[in-house]
Amino acid sequence: MSRLQIKGLTKKFGSALALDRISFDAADGELLTLLGPSGCGKSTTLWSIAGLHQPDDGVITVGDTTLFDGKRVNLPPEDRNCGVVFQSYAIWPHMTVLDNVAYPLKLRRVNKKSRHARAREVLELVEMAPYEGRYPHELSGGQQQRVALARALAHPPRILLLDEPFSNLDAKLRDRAREWLKHLQREIGVTTVFVTHDQDEALSMSDRIVVMSGGKIHQIGTPEEIYHDPADRFVADFIGTTNFLDGAVETGHGNVTDVRLPGVSTPLRIDGPRPDVDAVTVSVRPESIHVYERDHHRADHPNLFPVSVVDRSFLGDHYHYWVRLGDSTLVLESTHKLSTSELHIEIPSDKACLFSADQDAQALTR
Structure with a gap:
């Protein structure tokens, strides 16, 4: 089981309170979106799950594994088994597509034959197998995004974390990428936390949405609930027109x-x-x-x-x-x-x- 639970998560940067005791959960296989304006705390939450930020307080668990619990537990990122796709994709320019995707397995000392076999498997999954010998500069933005996603899936993650992965794509490609990713997420059934400030992305892709502002959660609900039954004036104003x-x-x-x-x-x-x-x-x-x-x-x-x-x-x-x-x-x-x-x-x-x-x-x- 890969149910994500967050309780009382708190994070300060100096005197600025980035996360104010937030709590939510994502069910096994759910696509949960963190939505809000810039500076609302959604990326800080994502990086706290990944282990790239250390919160000041709170609890993060995935299934029966505790990732963070105040001062008692703080698993390093490499032990959390989170697949992460960055906004900038962050794929290695000197490596081929195949080697980029296989790299997480290389770090885990998987032999070359096995890691290339797994890399080709996930490249098939993201429809990039014909491009395994190319370098990143030979790919379009949408193709680079799929390579980044394939790399995140190479070592099967318990949680998939996506930080505005479509922000560098043009409008039409972004629409196609949303539908493609939604279908892929359903197919593989991985619990996914998706960060965006784009309301259309949140409404079209999510099982549930967490609306955030100023480090606090305003509402958690399905896209229909968030849109038609806003909990407060901020949600009504931020979602749609x-x-x-x-x-x-x-x-x-x-x-x-x-x-x-x-x-x-x-x-x-x-x-x-x-x-x-x-x-x-x-x-x-x-x-x-x-x-x-x-x-x-x-x-x-x-x-x-x-x-x-x-x-x-x-x-x-x-x-x-x-x-x-x-x-x-x-x-x-x-x-x-x-x-x-x-x-x-x-x-x-x-x-x-x-x-x-x-x-x-x-x-x-x-």
């Missing part, structure tokens, strides 16, 4: 809350009991907003509002429209080129998240 509308709680009855938006005559109705605060912020995704070019007022659709278009942009398969709703501006999506500047929008009551007006607010309607 969202609209924030400040307002005041007007009434609450049953499992419905009415929020008054500045400059809007009718309240916005949101599913969920009335919160214990008056000043709130509503979050709603652009794609959740329904757009109508004519007045569609109906009794069973309370959240219909007139808006005026102030700007738009064409994004290939859809348009973004910036519209004025009372005193607020929000962005919405449509697959159609709208012919008028006066629209009606509907905000479904079950698609809006409610936060207190505090910038660090937790969700009120989860």
Whole structure:
């Protein structure tokens, strides 16, 4: 079993707290992504697992093996059996592809015949066998990335650690690499911790996501949970695009809350009991907003509002429209080129998240 468990991991660099007692786990065979902005602590966490950083406190275990436990246990990197792919790939320029991949086995004193046989096996796995005699400068960026991954798999790792491995690839190649790596990870079944600041990578590849900021964990969940049910305002703002509308709680009855938006005559109705605060912020995704070019007022659709278009942009398969709703501006999506500047929008009551007006607010309607 290769279940990864991290408990209370803490790391300081001088007086700066990089990791603040974080805890999470990755199930055997799971692809877990650490996601957050630069400086959030995700790479520090990865290097702590690999043994390249020594934490100040906490526990790291893989299966029944303790990798780190405060001052009592701190296995050296070579004894942790982690396969690591660096952002820069870090493959040896003077070695052929075959020798690069076989190098971890050479360090472990595996005989030449056996290590070359294993290297060729993993090169087949990453679809690089025809290039075994080439040198790194004769490869594209995507090919170098596959060589780095093959080297990490040469000595079968208990944990695979990936530090933004696609950041040096162009957009189209990055998309292909994501799908290819996701398929490969499922095929070999290795527990994987993937570090990225790219939301699309995290959402498309992960079994679960750990959202981090300032050395702390804000939320752990599936991509769907993180996107549709953010734990706090930071997660809602960081993942994808969202609209924030400040307002005041007007009434609450049953499992419905009415929020008054500045400059809007009718309240916005949101599913969920009335919160214990008056000043709130509503979050709603652009794609959740329904757009109508004519007045569609109906009794069973309370959240219909007139808006005026102030700007738009064409994004290939859809348009973004910036519209004025009372005193607020929000962005919405449509697959159609709208012919008028006066629209009606509907905000479904079950698609809006409610936060207190505090910038660090937790969700009120989860």
